Amino acid sequence: MSRQEKQRLVLGLAFVSPWLVGLAVFQIYPIIASLYFSLCDYSVLETPTFIGLANYADLLGDEVFWQALYNTLFYAAFALPLGLVVSFATALLLNTGVRFMAVYRTIYFLPSLVPAVASALIWLWLLNGKYGVINEGLLHLGIEGPGWLSEPAWTKPSLILMSLWGVGHAVVIYLAGLQDVPKQLYEAAELDGAGWWGKLWHVTIPLMSPVILFNLIMGLIGSLQMFALPYIMMPGGQPARSAYFYAVYLYDNALPYLKMGYASAMAWILFLLTLGLTLLALRLARGRVYYEGG
Amino acid sequence: MRFTHPLARLVVHLILIAGALLCLLPLAWMIVTSLKPIEETMTSPPTWVPSAWQWRNYYDAVIYRADVLGYIPFLRYFRNTLYLIVMTLPGVLISCSLAAYGLARLRWRGREVVFGLTLATLMIPFPVTMVPLYVLFRELEWIGTFRPLWVGAWFGGAFNIFLLRQFFLTIPEELSDAARVDGANEWQVFARIILPLAKPALAVVALFHVMAVWNDFMGPLIYLQDQSQFTLALGLQAYQSQHGGSEWNMLMAASTIMVAPVIVLFFFTQRTFIQGIAATGLKG
Numbered sequence: 041m042s043r044q045e046k047q048r049l050v051l052g053l054a055f056v057s058p059w060l061v062g063l064a065v066f067q068i069y070p071i072i073a074s075l076y077f078s079l080c081d082y083s084v085l086e087t088p089t090f091i092g093l094a095n096y097a098d099l100l101g102d103e104v105f106w107q108a109l110y111n112t113l114f115y116a117a118f119a120l121p122l123g124l125v126v127s128f129a130t131a132l133l134l135n136t137g138v139r140f141m142a143v144y145r146t147i148y149f150l151p152s153l154v155p156a157v158a159s160a161l162i163w164l165w166l167l168n169g170k171y172g173v174i175n176e177g178l179l180h181l182g183i184e185g186p187g188w189l190s191e192p193a194w195t196k197p198s199l200i201l202m203s204l205w206g207v208g209h210a211v212v213i214y215l216a217g218l219q220d221v222p223k224q225l226y227e228a229a230e231l232d233g234a235g236w237w238g239k240l241w242h243v244t245i246p247l248m249s250p251v252i253l254f255n256l257i258m259g260l261i262g263s264l265q266m267f268a269l270p271y272i273m274m275p276g277g278q279p280a281r282s283a284y285f286y287a288v289y290l291y292d293n294a295l296p297y298l299k300m301g302y303a304s305a306m307a308w309i310l311f312l313l314t315l316g317l318t319l320l321a322l323r324l325a326r327g328r329v330y331y332e333g334g
Numbered sequence: 335m336r337f338t339h340p341l342a343r344l345v346v347h348l349i350l351i352a353g354a355l356l357c358l359l360p361l362a363w364m365i366v367t368s369l370k371p372i373e374e375t376m377t378s379p380p381t382w383v384p385s386a387w388q389w390r391n392y393y394d395a396v397i398y399r400a401d402v403l404g405y406i407p408f409l410r411y412f413r414n415t416l417y418l419i420v421m422t423l424p425g426v427l428i429s430c431s432l433a434a435y436g437l438a439r440l441r442w443r444g445r446e447v448v449f450g451l452t453l454a455t456l457m458i459p460f461p462v463t464m465v466p467l468y469v470l471f472r473e474l475e476w477i478g479t480f481r482p483l484w485v486g487a488w489f490g491g492a493f494n495i496f497l498l499r500q501f502f503l504t505i506p507e508e509l510s511d512a513a514r515v516d517g518a519n520e521w522q523v524f525a526r527i528i529l530p531l532a533k534p535a536l537a538v539v540a541l542f543h544v545m546a547v548w549n550d551f552m553g554p555l556i557y558l559q560d561q562s563q564f565t566l567a568l569g570l571q572a573y574q575s576q577h578g579g580s581e582w583n584m585l586m587a588a589s590t591i592m593v594a595p596v597i598v599l600f601f602f603t604q605r606t607f608i609q610g611i612a613a614t615g616l617k618g
Contacts, residue, residue, distance in 0.1 A: 041443070045442075045443065048440065048441060048442045048443075049442045049443050049444070051440060051442065051520055052436050052440045052441075052442030052444075052445060053436075053442070053444075054436075055432045055433065055435050055436030055440060055520075055524075056432070056433050056436035056437065056448055058428075058429040058432060058433065058488065058489050058490055059429060059430075059432070059433035059436075059448075059452070059489060059490030059495060060448070061489050062429070062486065062489025062490045062491070063448075063451060063452070063455065063489075063490070065470075065489065066463065066467065066486050066489060067455045067458065067463065067492075068451075069466065069470075070462070070463035070465075070466035070467050070470075071458065071462060071463065071466075073465075073466035073469070074462050074463065074465055074466050077465060077466065077469075084468075084469060084472065130350075130353060133346050133349060133350055134350070136336050136337050136343075136346055137336040137337075138343065138346050138347065138350065139347075144350050144353075144354060145608070146604070147354040147357050147358060148353065148354065148357055149600075149608075150357060150358070150361065150597065150600075151357050151360070151361070153545075153593075153596050153597060153600055154361070154593050154596070155548060155549040155551075155566075155567055155592055155593065155596065156549060156551055156567070157549075157551055157566075157567045157568075157570050157571050157592070158570065158589040158592045158593050160571075161570065161574055161585050161586070161588075161589045162360050162361075162363075162364050162586070162589060163360070164574075165363070165364075165367065165582050165585070165586065166360055166363060168582075170376075171375065171376050171378070171380070171582075173363055173380050176378065176379055176380055205356075205357070205360065208357065209611060209615075210615070212608055212611045212612060212615070213611060213612055213615030213616065215612075216608075216611075216612030216615070216616060217612075217615075217616055220616075251615065251616055254615070254616075255615060261457075261459070264459065265459050265460060265461065267551075267552055268551040268552065271551075272551075272571050272574070272575075275575065287461055290461050290464075291461075291464075291552075291556075294464065294465050294468070295468075295556065300465050300468075300469065303461075303464075303465050304465050304466075306461070307459070307461040307462040307464065307465065308462065310459050310461055310462070311458065311459055311462050314457065314459055315457065318457070
């Protein structure tokens with residue numbers, strides 16, 4: 041290394057140094073430690089004892105683990121596509137040159153500002169089986185509403201419905217993307233005889249596909265780590281563990297039960313699952329997603 | 335794509351209004367309930383206008399009286415939350431902008447490796463680092479203190495670094511070169527040229543960070559033990575789980591108090607907010 045190169049290196053490292061410490065202490069060390077703990081019997085109170093893959097083997101036979109995994113994937117499988125369709129459709133409507141667009145956008149965005157804890161309390165109250173205003177409203181329409189929070193079959197649908205209340209965030213993103221679509225492309229499509237649907241399928245969606253993919257992947261990562269809402273609204277995942285989410289079961293193993301090794305094994309499975317599903321999404325999208333300039 | 339037919343435009347408005355109502359009704363119901371006497375929260379059919387506007391609920395929710403069960407030490411929780419914001423915000427802005435500067439505007443060996451690692455950490459789910467960090471903070475005897483919730487903020491974060499780096503890259507290199515020719519050292523270029531130009535991006539980072547601290551539930555749940563240290567989010571949940579679903583007027587008053595500052599903040603910073611979200615969401 042020349043003198044100048046050395047100087048540059050020192051300067052670069054100086055600027056990045058707080059982050060290098062953060063990277064080492066708050067990211068790299070915990071990942072390695074987590075992998076090690078996942079191979080140990082570890083209660084925090086005593087030193088970890090190495091037990092090989094026993095935690096992973098136990099997980100495979102743990103009914104609650106499978107239930108929590110199923111609940112989480114079930115939620116993601118419905119909440120993500122529904123959220124995509126609702127938010128994209130809303131953004132399309134807002135992008136039709138409609139008056140008061142900014143007012144609508146603000147209103148749609150408001151629910152996604154509500155802190156998770158407040159959101160949980162609001163919906164506990166709205167969905168309350170006895171005095172909940174949603175079932176009262178349904179009764180007016182001659183429908184007897186279900187026990188949203190008390191019947192095992194309805195807890196996950198309740199959370200999926202709630203997730204739609206918070207799609208405003210995605211609406212803002214899609215709307216910004218739609219406003220960037222060059223007008224000439226629509227004009228060219230019109231010259232080729234494309235109608236509203238034709239333009240949507242052949243211009244809008246291809247151009248928006250990278251944004252959609254990015255937001256689906258972020259949504260997937262978020263859903264797999266869903267914690268606050270089920271933790272607060274359905275303590276212990278009740279009724280019948282129908283709302284026991286992966287991250288909640290992981291947390292319960294770690295802190296209340298102090299099964300740190302077991303929780304770490306769960307964390308690593310979550311990590312690999314996140315990685316695997318993301319790569320799968322990227323793979324499926326290959327050739328279907330349009331990137332400008334290649 | 336525009337609709338020109340008046341009927342089509344009317345239909346669009348009708349759909350959008352219906353959607354807007356669905357967005358607003360839960361919040362309206364929260365506010366209405368928060369002003370009702372307790373008996374009236376349980377009437378059937380429910381009333382949309384309280385028979386008596388009980389503003390007292392807010393007073394009762396905020397003022398903690400240990401002798402009366404069911405009141406929330408809200409001022410205390412509020413103070414704790416503000417404390418965490420004050421302790422973390424400068425750290426996030428300083429450490430992330432320094433790192434972003436080093437990754438965007440300095441050329442040094444190993445830079446790409448550090449940047450690659452930074453991006454890779456975006457993929458790591460929080461639960462993976464949760465257990466070892468808990469163990470680490472336990473060794474340091476920091477559990478039950480605020481430290482686990484603010485110390486990390488002074489050592490950067492991948493997402494904010496990435497966001498700021500992208501912004502720094504858009505600033506013309508000539509500006510830095512001109513300052514260097516005038517004898518400015520690297521630190522001066524950073525502090526006097528780049529940072530002032532990066533105000534919009536720093537505002538986005540600051541805003542999202544304040545929101546994240548205000549909303550964070552899992553962090554305080556893991557590290558705080560004594561009720562006197564709880565943040566608003568954790569305090570509200572603790573109150574709900576202790577007193578169950580009975581005093582809905584109180585719970586909704588407390589929720590309103592937690593939601594209102596966020597919405598006020600949003601209205602004052604709407605442009606920054608909307609641009610920030612669009613920018614972070616369009617990164618694909």
